[in-house]
Amino acid sequence: MNSISVGIQVKPGAERALLWMWRVSVALLALLVLGMAWLVAFGDLFKPGSDLGYNLGLAGGLMMLSLLLYPLRKRVRALDRLGRMDSWFRYHMFMGMGGPLLILFHSTFRTGSMNGSIALYAMLLVALSGMVGRFVYRHIHNGLYGRALTLSELEAEFKARQESIGSVFSLQPDIEKRLKEFHQLAFAELHSTPRRFWRFMTLRHKGKKLSRSVRHDAKKILAAEAKKQNWPYAQLMLNYSLAKRHIDDYIYAIIRLAQLSSWVKLFSLWHVAHVPFIYLLVFSGIAHVVAVHLY
Numbered sequence: 001m002n003s004i005s006v007g008i009q010v011k012p013g014a015e016r017a018l019l020w021m022w023r024v025s026v027a028l029l030a031l032l033v034l035g036m037a038w039l040v041a042f043g044d045l046f047k048p049g050s051d052l053g054y055n056l057g058l059a060g061g062l063m064m065l066s067l068l069l070y071p072l073r074k075r076v077r078a079l080d081r082l083g084r085m086d087s088w089f090r091y092h093m094f095m096g097m098g099g100p101l102l103i104l105f106h107s108t109f110r111t112g113s114m115n116g117s118i119a120l121y122a123m124l125l126v127a128l129s130g131m132v133g134r135f136v137y138r139h140i141h142n143g144l145y146g147r148a149l150t151l152s153e154l155e156a157e158f159k160a161r162q163e164s165i166g167s168v169f170s171l172q173p174d175i176e177k178r179l180k181e182f183h184q185l186a187f188a189e190l191h192s193t194p195r196r197f198w199r200f201m202t203l204r205h206k207g208k209k210l211s212r213s214v215r216h217d218a219k220k221i222l223a224a225e226a227k228k229q230n231w232p233y234a235q236l237m238l239n240y241s242l243a244k245r246h247i248d249d250y251i252y253a254i255i256r257l258a259q260l261s262s263w264v265k266l267f268s269l270w271h272v273a274h275v276p277f278i279y280l281l282v283f284s285g286i287a288h289v290v291a292v293h294l295y
Contacts, residue, residue: 033101036105037104037105037109040105040108040109041108041109041110046108047108048106048107048108048112048116049292053106053108054106056102056103056105056106057102057103057106057107059102060098060099060100060101060102060103060105060106061099061103061285061289062099063095063098063099063102064095064096064099064100064103064123064126064281064285065282065285066091066095066099067092067095067096067099067278068278068282069088069091069092070088070089070091070092073085073088074088093134096126096127096130097127099123100123100124100126100127103120103123104120107120113291115284115287115288115291116288116291116292118284118287118288119281119284119285119287119288122277122280122281122284122285123281123285125277125280125281126274126277126278126280126281129270129273129274129277130274132270133267133270133271133274136263136266136267136270137267139256139259139260139263140260140263140264140267149256149260151257151260151261154253154256154257154260155257157253157256157257158253158254158257161246161249161250161253162250164246164249164250165179165246165247165250168214168218168243168246168247168250172217172218172221174217175214175217175218178210178213178214179210179214179247179250179251182206182207182210182251182254183254185199185203185206186199186203186254186255186257186258187258200259200262203255203258203259204255207251207252207254207255208251210251211247211248211251214247215243215244215247215248218240218243218244218247219240219243222236222239222240222243223236226239
């Protein structure tokens with residue numbers, strides 16, 4: 001058996017280190033914010049109506065109001081020259097996280113008057129809806145800020161994965177059979193809506209389970225071959241790493257291609273629900289500001 005060979009670049013150690021540094025930084029920042037939230041909620045540091053509380057609410061409110069700039073940038077042609085859409089989307093995402101956070105600190109994590117409670121819950125509803133939209137968005141775009149995926153692009157990607165997976169098929173005929181059965185499951189025509197929904201909900205889990213099983217078998221086969229041919233340990237690990245990458249990429253390509261149309265429909269439905277939430281937030285926020293200054 002020949003060693004598996006394909007042009008896959010291993011991620012440099014420096015890039016992996018930067019990725020871990022980023023994750024650690026995000027975790028530390030989250031812990032810092034949680035610590036500050038605990039102090040504000042239970043330490044009685046300030047009141048919502050104090051200067052600090054008022055300014056936090058003002059800043060958070062303006063940040064939330066500025067979220068409307070992103071849809072304006074998309075729809076008003078006169079604003080085409082005001083930066084790229086991906087930059088505006090980053091701004092929209094940042095303000096959508098920072099604004100609610102400041103308003104929560106402004107409220108000291110408590111609800112007071114009726115109008116304030118309505119505004120706070122409307123803001124939380126919009127923030128939660130935005131998080132759901134971000135999750136769906138990532139399934140139909142190349143990365144978080146990339147352009148929308150097309151069916152032809154995913155079909156080309158899947159074809160490339162089919163060509164590269166051949167080296168893994170050669171390890172054991174049973175591997176090819178199991179992967180092709182998963183492909184048939186993903187694209188089988190189902191006339192029952194509940195069955196289609198169940199497949200959509202479980203396909204990724206089944207893919208991960210199959211990937212672990214196939215990788216386990218491939219590792220045992222490669223280990224036996226390494227012992228037979230007296231491979232160095234480094235060669236065994238390289239061959240297994242390449243086989244693992246091929247298996248994961250092939251299964252992931254099947255899932256993306258099979259589920260693209262469903263994610264596009266979900267994103268359209270999310271957008272229909274998200275827009276009224278924003279109007280509710282704007283009106284409740286204005287009512288809260290008016291009530292605060294009048295009374």
